[in-house]
Amino acid sequence: MLLFVQFLINGILVGGIYALIALSIVLIYKSTRVFNFAIGEMMAIGAFILYTFLATVKFSLWIALPMTVISTLIIGFFIERLALRPLIGQPILIAIMATIALSLIFKGIVFFAWGSPIICYPERILPGEATMVGKLFLSNELICTFLITISVFISMSLFFRFIKTGLFMRATAEGHDLAQASGINVERIFAVSWAIAAMIAAFGGIMLGIRFGIGIGTLPLVAIKAFPAVLFGGLESVLGAVIGGLIVGILESFVGGYIDPKFSEITPYIILLLILLFRPEGLFGLKRIERI
Amino acid sequence: MFRPCGLFDETYAKNIAIVRTRQHWILIIIGLFIFLTFPLYLSGRILHFINLLGITLIAVQGLNILTGFTGQISLGQSAFVCVGAYTSALLTVHLNFSFFLALPCAAIITAVIGTIFGAPAMRIKGFYLAMATLAAQFLIPWMVTNVRTDLTGGSQAMHVPAPSIGGFVFNDQQSIFYIIIPITCLSIFLIRNLTRSRVGLAFLAIRDNDLAAETMGINLTKYKLLAFFICSFYAGVAGSLWAHWMRAISPDQFNLMESVWYLGMIIVGGMGSVIGVVYGVLFIKVFDISIILIGPRLTSFLPPQLAQDTAAGLAPFTFGMIILVFLIFEPRGLAHRWEIIKGYFRLWPFKY
Incomplete structure (x- = not known):
């Protein structure tokens, strides 16, 4: 029973990371209808930027973190402006290939700037040690990730409900033409979505970096495991992304614990195939009705 | 398919032929012959x-x-x-x-x-x-x-x-x-x-x-x-x-990278074009091999570890750039560009 609870809690905490990545993907998909395959590399870039500010420039964490946020916002903005905007209105394959191309470019940039080895942050960034609740082991960085995921989720919900730009984004998600007709600058909304998503991705990258070390070889592979989470929840749903991330994390943890650790690597992909076979639109996604 | 004006098909057989003229036949046979003798003299x-x-x-x-x-x-x-x-x-x-x-x-x-x-x-x-x-x-x-x-x-x-x-x-x-x-x-x-x-x-x-x-x-x-x-x-x-x-x-x-290379070749060559795929594969593979050959020399002035990393990053970076440039500026690929060039020279020096 104790083992069961431990696996469940581990799953929820790891699922928090997936949920964070899924939130970033959903944010972009919701407003621009582009699925971001470059998410893994964007995470790595964010994590590496924080590393540079901490280790090379030697800022304190409280200066380095806002600087990282600002840099990733700018990067996200430029991604949209330079790569995605010329491709608005193109078929879906073009958008997918564009984000894959972006991921390759970022991979090259990481190799140029930071090299291939896996590096760790210079000091313990997160306060405190791992928490023991009774006999349950709660790893510190996972709790932090989980809290960040929850706060990102809450602030995104509030943002979509009360802030003007958030409302514009929801309107854009409903239909680009209609949104434009009612006076929304759709292109600016796209840019804002990419900027915020790049920031969330950077948070995910930093959290994974604290846990596993930052390396261009490992981070993108974790990001791909968040894809089933996105599909599970439904592509357009913020709540779905969080729930999907948690469920994928929990299932992975149970499979790894009870069946075979090796098997847990591919659990997310099996979940992915099952979702696609039985409920492609996900839990909270919208079924699209198509007209010619 | 572009065809110069004044060129008509007189029979159904001619209409569906892949190789359309006698010159093409001669060129293809000579080309294939030279191609099949490659192993005799190439390293x-x-x-x-x-x-x-x-x-x-x-x-x-x-x-x-x-x-x-x-x-x-x-x-x-x-x-x-x-x-x-x-x-x-x-x-x-x-x-x-x-x-x-x-x-x-x-x-x-x-x-x-x-x-x-x-x-x-x-x-x-x-x-x-x-x-x-x-x-x-x-x-x-x-x-x-x-x-x-x-x-x-x-x-x-x-x-x-x-x-x-x-x-x-x-x-x-x-x-x-x-x-x-x-x-x-x-x-x-x-x-x-x-x-x-x-x-x-x-x-x-x-x-x-x-x-x-x-x-x-x-x-x-x-x-x-x-x-x-x-x-x-x-x-x-x-x-x-x-x-x-x-x-x-x-x-x-x-690995996944290989699949992405395959897609990239289609994009570069021209989606939905059989001959375009040939151009795309040729272009990307020649490009890949030249990066592998030239990369270490380009970066040899850097310190060894840095040089190695830069050379490793060169391939994904340039490949990503090529795909992106093709997507933005020539989404129909090399096959389409080649048709345009051919059409231009067919009537040169006249505009049309």
């Missing part, structure tokens, strides 16, 4: 590269049927090449099949497995299908690594015998050239003819608008699965050739 390294081109070309032609013609995105072509390679290897190593029997068997088994992974295509399309094939890309190499490792050797390299017929063994680049290249030529010819048939036109209709295609009486399920079947059949052929050409295969030769 092993260049032949190695040409053989690699041939195998890649088969895999990418298959992917082009699925992605370029039918409009279904596949991120898993390299995994299906993996299935073909391992099926062929297992058949020859453990069941003592001859290569010439293992090749069609591997192709058909791969085609069946590819169709199974394509089965979600009956309900989903576009981006969701990219996800299903992405899952295949991770599941298949994982299975090779972890299931029945006594047969496949797991993550270790599996050794494959060279093809042999009678007492003759095709164990160097010169001799295996005569296996790979005829199969490549035949596969391109078959694809070219397929795309002009009813099946090929149905694929195009599905790509352009699947709902409209269905209302016009095209059985979507049948043709989508057929596209998957053909695509993975070609992947199986390419995989079998790869196994018996490399002679040592391991699951990490067939």
Whole structure:
């Protein structure tokens, strides 16, 4: 029973990371209808930027973190402006290939700037040690990730409900033409979505970096495991992304614990195939009705 | 297809001919003759590269049927090449099949497995299908690594015998050239003819608008699965050739990156163009090899560790840039650009 609870809690905490990545993907998909395959590399870039500010420039964490946020916002903005905007209105394959191309470019940039080895942050960034609740082991960085995921989720919900730009984004998600007709600058909304998503991705990258070390070889592979989470929840749903991330994390943890650790690597992909076979639109996604 | 004015077809046979004029015939025969004598005077390294081109070309032609013609995105072509390679290897190593029997068997088994992974295509399309094939890309190499490792050797390299017929063994680049290249030529010819048939036109209709295609009486399920079947059949052929050409295969030769390269080749060459795929494969492979050759020299002025990392980053960076530039400025690829250039010189110095 104790083992069961431990696996469940581990799953929820790891699922928090997936949920964070899924939130970033959903944010972009919701407003621009582009699925971001470059998410893994964007995470790595964010994590590496924080590393540079901490280790090379030697800022304190409280200066380095806002600087990282600002840099990733700018990067996200430029991604949209330079790569995605010329491709608005193109078929879906073009958008997918564009984000894959972006991921390759970022991979090259990481190799140029930071090299291939896996590096760790210079000091313990997160306060405190791992928490023991009774006999349950709660790893510190996972709790932090989980809290960040929850706060990102809450602030995104509030943002979509009360802030003007958030409302514009929801309107854009409903239909680009209609949104434009009612006076929304759709292109600016796209840019804002990419900027915020790049920031969330950077948070995910930093959290994974604290846990596993930052390396261009490992981070993108974790990001791909968040894809089933996105599909599970439904592509357009913020709540779905969080729930999907948690469920994928929990299932992975149970499979790894009870069946075979090796098997847990591919659990997310099996979940992915099952979702696609039985409920492609996900839990909270919208079924699209198509007209010619 | 562009055709200069004043050029008319007088018979039906002429209308459907692939090679249209006598000059073309003469050029093709001379070209093929020169091409087939390559092994007599080219060095092993260049032949190695040409053989690699041939195998890649088969895999990418298959992917082009699925992605370029039918409009279904596949991120898993390299995994299906993996299935073909391992099926062929297992058949020859453990069941003592001859290569010439293992090749069609591997192709058909791969085609069946590819169709199974394509089965979600009956309900989903576009981006969701990219996800299903992405899952295949991770599941298949994982299975090779972890299931029945006594047969496949797991993550270790599996050794494959060279093809042999009678007492003759095709164990160097010169001799295996005569296996790979005829199969490549035949596969391109078959694809070219397929795309002009009813099946090929149905694929195009599905790509352009699947709902409209269905209302016009095209059985979507049948043709989508057929596209998957053909695509993975070609992947199986390419995989079998790869196994018996490399002679040592391991699951990490067939990673996600390889699938992305295949898609990139289609984008660069021109989606939905048979000859475009040839340009694309040639362009990307020549580019790749020159980066590998030139990269270390370009970065040799840097300190060693930095130089190594920069050289490693050069390939993904430039490849990503090429895809992005082609997507933004020439989404119809090299094939279209080549037609424009030809059209320009046909009337030069006049504008039209």
